Amino acid sequence: MKKRKRLYILGDAAGLLAAAVFFIVPFAFMLINALKERREANLLNISLPDSVHFENFLQVFQANNYQIITAFKNSGMIVIGSVLILIIVGSMGGYVIQRRKDRTMGVCNALIMTGLMVPAAILPTIWVLQRIHLYKTLTGMILIEAALHIPFTVMLYRGFMGSIPVELEEAGYIDGCSGWKIFTKIIFPLLKPVTSTVIILNAVTIFNDFTNPLYFLPGAENATVQLTLYNFMGQYASSYNLLFADVILITVPMLILFIFFNKRIVDGMVAGAVKG
Amino acid sequence: MNRKKIYSNWFMVPAMAVFTIFFLLPMVISLFFSLTVWDFHSFTFCGFDNFKTFFSDSSLYSSIKNTMIYAVLTCVLKLFLAFFLAVFLTSKIKTKNFLRSVVFFPNLISTVAVGITFCALMHPSKGLINHVIELFGGNGMDWLGNTHTALYAVILTDVWKGVGVATVIFIAGMQSIDKTFYEAASIDGANAWQSLKAITVPLSRPAMNSVIILSFIGGLRTFELIWAMTGGGPGYATEVMASTVYKQYAAGYYGLSTAGNVIMFILIAILAFPLQKFLLSKEVD
Numbered sequence: 048m049k050k051r052k053r054l055y056i057l058g059d060a061a062g063l064l065a066a067a068v069f070f071i072v073p074f075a076f077m078l079i080n081a082l083k084e085r086r087e088a089n090l091l092n093i094s095l096p097d098s099v100h101f102e103n104f105l106q107v108f109q110a111n112n113y114q115i116i117t118a119f120k121n122s123g124m125i126v127i128g129s130v131l132i133l134i135i136v137g138s139m140g141g142y143v144i145q146r147r148k149d150r151t152m153g154v155c156n157a158l159i160m161t162g163l164m165v166p167a168a169i170l171p172t173i174w175v176l177q178r179i180h181l182y183k184t185l186t187g188m189i190l191i192e193a194a195l196h197i198p199f200t201v202m203l204y205r206g207f208m209g210s211i212p213v214e215l216e217e218a219g220y221i222d223g224c225s226g227w228k229i230f231t232k233i234i235f236p237l238l239k240p241v242t243s244t245v246i247i248l249n250a251v252t253i254f255n256d257f258t259n260p261l262y263f264l265p266g267a268e269n270a271t272v273q274l275t276l277y278n279f280m281g282q283y284a285s286s287y288n289l290l291f292a293d294v295i296l297i298t299v300p301m302l303i304l305f306i307f308f309n310k311r312i313v314d315g316m317v318a319g320a321v322k323g
Numbered sequence: 324m325n326r327k328k329i330y331s332n333w334f335m336v337p338a339m340a341v342f343t344i345f346f347l348l349p350m351v352i353s354l355f356f357s358l359t360v361w362d363f364h365s366f367t368f369c370g371f372d373n374f375k376t377f378f379s380d381s382s383l384y385s386s387i388k389n390t391m392i393y394a395v396l397t398c399v400l401k402l403f404l405a406f407f408l409a410v411f412l413t414s415k416i417k418t419k420n421f422l423r424s425v426v427f428f429p430n431l432i433s434t435v436a437v438g439i440t441f442c443a444l445m446h447p448s449k450g451l452i453n454h455v456i457e458l459f460g461g462n463g464m465d466w467l468g469n470t471h472t473a474l475y476a477v478i479l480t481d482v483w484k485g486v487g488v489a490t491v492i493f494i495a496g497m498q499s500i501d502k503t504f505y506e507a508a509s510i511d512g513a514n515a516w517q518s519l520k521a522i523t524v525p526l527s528r529p530a531m532n533s534v535i536i537l538s539f540i541g542g543l544r545t546f547e548l549i550w551a552m553t554g555g556g557p558g559y560a561t562e563v564m565a566s567t568v569y570k571q572y573a574a575g576y577y578g579l580s581t582a583g584n585v586i587m588f589i590l591i592a593i594l595a596f597p598l599q600k601f602l603l604s605k606e607v608d
Contacts, residue, residue, distance in 0.1 A: 058414065058416045059416045062416060063422070069483070070425045070428070073440055073441070073444065076444065076451065077440055091449040135337065136341060139335070139337060140334065140337075140338035142334060143330045147326060147327075151332065152335070158339075159342060162342065162346055164540055166584070166588075166591070167346060167349065167350075168581070168584050168585075168588075170356065170580055170581050171353045172349040174349070193341055193345075194345035194346045197338055197341060197346075201338060226330065229329060251431055255431075257547045257550075257551075258547055262572075273433055287443060291439075291440075291443075294439055294440065297432075297436055298432050298433075301431045302428070304431070305428055305431055316488055316492075317492055317495040320488070320492050320537055
């Protein structure tokens with residue numbers, strides 16, 4: 048038994064060492080270089096900064112006429128708008144798909160689930176957006192993000208509905224509730240746990256999305272956070288301190304989210320992966 | 324109670340409307356526009372010319388090959404690494420919760436940020452990775468600038484970022500395995516390796532299938548990391564399907580770009596769907 052215990056301690060030590068080398072070092076590297084002076088940061092090493100330069104962050108904010116503030120505003124609006132849509136349409140969709148196992152719902156379910164595998168058809172989507180005059184608008188971007196995340200959201204809601212007993216709806220029906228009332232007054236409040244998973248996971252992926260804004264939301268005034276970071280890469284190729292300050296600015300919100308919602312995020316991802 | 328009335332079709336309408344207009348409809352339209360030379364205002368029909376170009380032009384064709392290498396390698400590496408990480412992180416070590424979080428966190432950072440960081444770490448003369456290699460007496464190399472290594476450097480970065488999800492899926496699968504199996508095995512005198520092979524591997528099959536499918540499809544669709552790290556270069560060494568779609572679009576060849584998109588659909592349809600069917604059929608017995 049004693050030998051076993053020693054083995055586990057050895058495991059702990061090896062694990063921590065490996066984690067430090069492979070995972071902590073890259074993050075430390077970002078943070079350290081974000082705080083350095085330009086010339087020192089361009090050496091790209093991981094020694095502690097000679098002097099700490101918090102003004103790097105200020106410079107990142109001021110760059111390109113405060114573009115990053117616009118970018119955070121745009122990204123924020125896209126995230127809030129699309130997550131709201133996803134909660135509404137996803138909960139209603141997942142609800143009926145789980146409750147009604149007939150042909151119509153089978154077809155809807157099959158169609159929606161293709162979206163988990165198949166990528167978006169990009170240029171035709173731009174064509175559609177142009178026809179309805181939503182290309183290069185936040186509204187268009189919000190609707191695209193919503194459409195692309197409907198499959199995952201519906202799947203999470205459908206999975207969770209399985210744990211809610213049908214008797215609740217029957218009771219509501221006997222008491223004279225309409226179908227709409229049953230959903231809004233009885234079911235939707237019960238979906239709260241999965242709704243919070245939906246909010247966090249979709250918010251993170253949509254905030255981190257780079258490809259779709261690149262295609263569907265071009266233009267400086269429409270920049271999102273990820274696009275500014277990408278443009279920064281070209282513009283500040285020789286000022287790694289500013290580049291990493293921007294990286295840190297974008298990473299810290301995720302870190303805070305993760306510290307608070309660790310379990311919810313991990314469980315949500317696992318549920319999504321296994322049921323898909 | 325009247326099911327059709329309570330669970331009205333109307334509940335499904337909003338989701339289907341958004342999904343159809345912005346996903347399904349463009350997908351169907353793409354089949355048509357892939358057969359044309361078009362801009363957003365007009366088109367000329369050109370038959371299968373776009374597809375022919377795709378398979379005859381070596382730079383475009385190599386993007387299909389690179390996509391396959393990328394998808395298969397990221398999938399295999401994530402599968403093996405995540406499996407052993409999960410075995411390690413479900414054992415009785417004390418720091419497992421902390422280590423799980425550490426392994427998982429890269430998944431939440433933006434791909435562009437990861438790309439920037441690893442570009443710096445892989446810098447040919449100043450990069451930390453080369454310094455470490457030189458410290459051990461090896462020769463550093465230009466990871467992203469060499470046509471032979473660039474694709475693999477990006478693949479390794481992808482594995483670094485994505486192994487966490489695969490690991491938590493495996494952990495969830497392994498935690499649902501009944502502990503009595505292991506007790507029975509150890510009473511029968513099985514060693515750790517034997518019970519791993521005879522109990523853990525077969526019983527985490529569903530998790531394994533999810534990991535394979537997810538990372539394989541993710542690999543086929545990859546774009547952001549390639550774009551942030553190499554932009555498809557040097558030459559065409561890291562060009563994948565999705566980056567070709569973007570480049571042809573940026574160059575104004577909309578028909579070719581749409582055809583690339585359709586080839587992605589076909590690749591996923593002929594590879595991922597049968598793969599999933601095959602894996603699920605194995606799961607039953």
